[in-house]
Amino acid sequence: MKLTGFLTEERIKSRMIENLAKIVGKNGVLSTPEDLAVYSYDGTFAEGVPRAVVLPETTGQVSEIVKLAEEARVPLVARGMGSGLAAGSIPTNKDGIVVCFTRMNRILEIDEENATVRAEAGVVTAELQAEVEKMGLFYPPDPSSIRHSTIGGNIACNAGGPRCLKYGVTGNYILGLTVVLADGRILKTGGKPIKDVTGYNLSALFASSEGTLGLITEALLRLVARPLFVKTAMAEYNSLANASRTVNAILSEGIVPATLELVDQTAIVCIEEAMKLGLATDVEAVLIIETDGSDEPTVIREIESAGRICKEKGARTVKVASTEEERNGLWKARRSVGSSLARKAPNKLGEDITVPRSAIPDIVQKIRDISARHGLPIVIFGHAGDGNLHPNILFDKREPEDWAKVEQMMGEVFDAALSVGGTLSGEHGVGILKRPYFEKALGPVSVDIQRRIKQVLDPLNILNPGKIFED
């Protein structure tokens, strides 16, 4: 009896590609060695080769795919544009099938009256933003990968970005989701009402679930009015400590800038090398501050007050961007920090710790100490205003000594964050890379409850196995 079961399973697995093609058509299944090789990575250095890649175009097709996978006990790994920074969309099992959502890229409805947008999971975030902005509406979450990440991926990782300081993260904008469950059933959560306490908040459960609880195929998102005025300033500091102290000084004066970003010297040097914007490279840190709103005098007053505080806290210069072009230049630079670091070293490990904002000066110092102790550079930049920093360890993976140091340093950075009341990840997620530190951060009770939730929703463990928790 068991043997027959086994044979059938093997046969189903080997016929998987044919069966997938029946669902999505021949062009929707990729399986050459070259295809599989390029779907083996995301925005990190981790790799894992899948058995096949399937590109569905409708929720119905996704449901069929899941049923097939359930029958064959084949793991499914959801993926958008593969810009994740926690190795969350990398197959950990050679039988794994990547479900790539890039072809589910339709914006289904923009409801101006209710200020909502309904979109498929594969819509590129920047394209969604551009479409709603045409109607005077605004979708605030702005991860640095806005142009190369998808709404589905943003939800699955609960993506943040600079503007989250004032506007909140992706999860704060979800009104409802369409999710294909591990048995192929289609779950719809929420709806257009802003308030909804009828039962558990299932939408919130799927935000940051990293593809382990269900496959998100569609989202209904809340929009706000587009701010009419924006002012952006850049403050340069001779001392990183002074820059980090400024963050709190601004926020405790009651000013809530849209963004309050910190970039350290190494990062500035890399950006300048890459983009030739004419940034001063002899400063130890810069803050990028943006205020926005619908009343111009207020927006201007706020940026001026913020500028004054920067000066008081020791900023060398404060410049307010006078043209849209200058502002775009600043943001292009800020978004490119992560990738421009590769000019310094072939590999980087970008962390994502978040601490209470009062602890920023403290954590910045601790990170610098860790870097000095181990002799590998750590670049610090990030969303200082909400305590979310991206310490990036620069190294060369080909050097075995380097890698041992990196693992040690990563552990110490996490310990440092936890010691000041912070957490592992503010916006990238756990994926594979932060898995070893997961229990340390949350404690056994929380991990136990999370495992049980996973078990209820995915009893066969076919949805992105091996992510968040060890198998």
Added chain:
Amino acid sequence: MELKKPEESTYHNCIRCGLCLAACPTYREYLTETASPRGRVALTRKGLEGELHLSPNLIEQMYSCFACMACNDICTVGIKPADLALSMRYVQEQRQPKKWKQILFKGLLSKTGRLELATLPLRVYEKLGIRRLVYLLGLNRLLPDRMRDLEAMLPRIPQRPLRRILPEITGARGETRFHVGYFLGCAQSLLFAEQSAATLRVLARNGCRVVTPKEIECCGMPARGYGRMDLVIEQARHNITIFEQHDVDVIVTDCATCGSTLKEYGSLFSGDTEWADRASAFRSKVRDISEFLAQIPLKKPDGRIETTVTYHDPCHLLRGQKLWQEPRKLLSMIEGLDFVEMKEADWCCGSAGSQLITHYDTSWKVLNRKLDNIEETEAGIVASGCPGCRMQLHTGLQRRGNSVRVVHPITLLDEAYGLFDGGEDKKQND
């Protein structure tokens, strides 16, 4: 012989952030990683490091790249995925050379005379009125789609290649202020003779004495595109030697592709000091026509052209030579001309030299997007300084039954000059 392949440093630091996906025309149409710049970099790396075989499919991914270089420009790390795709084509040709490439790129494209002979049937087709008849009777509509598009790609073919007609020296009108060498590209000479004649007229009118060496060969871009870097180097040596025989201040070309290739001559001879020096001396003189005209005091045209004009940025001008303001500036000099910027003017048109032949479906998808953007401007003329782009746009517009005129910006400038003095210039040079 040791394989000439890309240095490890040109791909190793790709951190796979994915930013290049947003800029890539083939990714946007297929939405697969395999058709993306990041994917091609990964395949290059895995192929060269032995993790993957250099299989026909892997090499095909390198040929599916349009080499529009948008990924090169957007990458903050400094990786150049488009250049890697071209280098991998060369790797493949060194391993398994294709005979037809030797015949086409060495036997034909390097010998201008033979190329002219080979295209004779096309001129006969045009001249005897067969083409007109074909269109009149609608016979072109009987052709399968692909053939019909190839036929439509050809502009009105000039009776004789410009190389045959043009005198070696074109004197300046009035005082000679500049000694200009003119690099007459194959496509300009064979297919766009009238537009290049306009280039000569505009140069002459602005005080340029122009030398057009007839012995030059193809700039090398087609060979480069098909993985024959060795032939590019031969062609570069030949062309450099030819121009060394002429005492000119600048070497001007009105073909975006030729210009960007000629400007790369300087980097072809690493390790060969003598040739590196000669190449960089040559390279320092090369100018696109729009670039050169923007650098000299230009006579303002007196004629008016009352039309709406839009402009398409050729990849080889915008990214290959960082020239985008200059052609727009030329157009803005013309009185009456209403310039409308199209959406995504900097996005590839899908020509990439010969993609409409080799990658028909993708090329059409990319082209359709461009055509939509052109049509949205409601312009009567689209200007672009690249013969490849113009053929592609012409094909697309014709297929859509759209009568928008496709020209080189220089044509409009020439018309604006000529309109004033009743086409007197034209008679002089034709």
